Amino acid sequence: MTQPMTARTAAPTTTAGTRRPTPDSSTLSVARAGAPATDGASGVLALFEEWTRRSPEAPAVIDGAHSWTYQQIGAAADEVAQTLRDRVRPGDLVGVCLDRSAALVVTAVALARIGAVYLPLGPRPGERRTAAVTEDLNVVCLIGDPEVLPPRHRTAGHLPLALPGEGANATATVVAAFAAPGATARSAPSGAFYAVLTSGSTGRPKAVAVGEPALGALLGWYRATSGLAPGDRQSLLIGVAFDPHLLELWAGLTSGAALVPAPDEVRWDPVVLADWWRESAVSVGVAATPMVEPLLERPWPQDLTLRHLFVGGDRMRRRPGTDVTATVHNAYGPAEATVVSTVYAMHGTDSAAGTESAPPIGHPLPGVTVVVAGPDGRPVARGTEGELLIGGSGLALGYLDPELTARRFLAVPAGLALPGVERLYRTGDRVRMPADGELEFLGRLDDQVKISGVRIEPAEVEAAFEQDLAVLGAVVTAPRTADGHTRLVAYVRAAAGAVLTADALLPAVRAWLPEQAVPSDVRIVDAFPLDANGKVDRAELTRQAAATAEPRPDDVPAHDDRSADATPGERLVLSAVRDLLARPGTSLTENFTEAGGTSLLAARLLTVIEKESGIRLRAPELLRQPDLRAVALLVDTRRAARQPAGV
16 A cells, blocks of 8 residues: 655655755855655645554554544544534634543544644633634634633533543533634635644734645654654643644654653653653653753653654753663744754764753754845855744745734745745744754844743733733843743833732733743832833843842742741742742742742752752642642651651
8 A cells, every 4th residue: 555655856864854955055044955755645634544544443542541543533533523514614713722632633633624724722721812812813613621711602602522531631521612703803814724823912812824735744754754653652742732732643643653642740740751751652752842951961761662752942952961762853943834944863872962052953854945044134154143034845824914924924035046935934033054054043033032932922921911900011021040041020010099919910911821921020110111212121121130030029028948947848949949930039828830830840840859859749749739838848748758767
């Protein structure tokens, strides 16, 4: 039987499946790889159907003790498609509010069979954020647990969906909830296969649509590089609202491999992640950079079946050590260019293995062209910094907002020969291409920042605060902590007569924003500093935040970790949390997440506690505690239990 994908004439390769890019000129910062590994004859859905015919009894999803074959996933998807078909048409946007599970996989296949556009929103989307999305976008229905849907979808017409109810992240009741879209809601462009949300400077998220050929080309490279095939297990780990989730999901389904959904607690703890890889026998995985880096600082587990690990979402600060048995791929790419555009592969046998140096983001994928451009949009000389532009087969169709598409997706400059490239996407990222062509990531050119691997517009966070009528204005900055991580600090001015506190503001802000976009520090101020032009001096605010890390005005005084009766656990936990949040005012009476802790900060906190005390806490234990004093009590109690009698 014909193989699911057909390779074209091979070009010189660097790593399996990745062709050595051919520079347009030895002096210009332009590079392109060969043609994509697929010939375009088989679409993404067609490859799943092919594997269902070839290996109907092979496992498609393995979730703990539960397993579903390709035939079972296909049959369940057919039933869901039949339920929806009278009300969901080809090209319709469908918002999916499910977690990593067999139910999610069935839903994705069902929507692909209908020809609807899959819009992943995550299992617990912020209520106001979801409401804004369904007002701005022509979302025909939301699929999820009715308890997590926004109010107008909770009271709308519901169609019960027969989805698998087993698994670590499964929900018992799932419906398709139909509510009328806003009068000016935007629809997906023709040919869209999926759409994902990215941060928007207007305060409301923006959606980018991707076609099936672009995703298919990416998957072809991924399969060729990883060797993913029947008998393998592909992780399903990335948060559902983020675009790498599409890579994971369809990589498994188009290769005959089994998808393994990760329980939620895996996101919070790198050690638990490694244990899960081992227990689930994951052979190919995708993970966020901030989750993997703590693992690279520890001895690498030698009993993993993991052979390829694709890492992305944030700048990588170190290389894998000599004991790392998996090939680690440092992947770079915006959602607007279909998840991954460039990649750099690392092995434990490399001469640079174990060095604490930032690896490059590498060469473009097959079918992708990259240009390092100056302000005029034309290529700069090799070795010169510039903005990264991306073109070729991996480009998204564009945003659902045509005006935004016109600003960010540009025509190729006149006189610049880029064969096969009609448009270039302006990433806003600052890079450099040395003589060897390995792209180096240097940072952002605009105000956009990355927190825990998620792109965030500070303006969107500011707008979330300003939804409150008691807020006169908000400014959000993104200083770096001493260990090089970025955090968000919000400065908020109260309206006349209003009394504001950070604790009162944050619950409403969380309803508008993803977890990573919620500031770790909120400071109530009387005025913002102004520059010579009378504008808010953001640079000065950032400098102040980075230099002083002042406690927010409503914080408890920051000395209870040094009091005479403070326990060793209290001193350790409070010092670590203050350092991680860069908030000296944090007190033992505060809850970790309410104080600004995120899943990735929790992972770093657990690592610090283990390193300093030898006590290994699990993420669920940390998250169950009402405050930091209770976390410290766990540390003290377990340390005392380990002491010999009489000591």
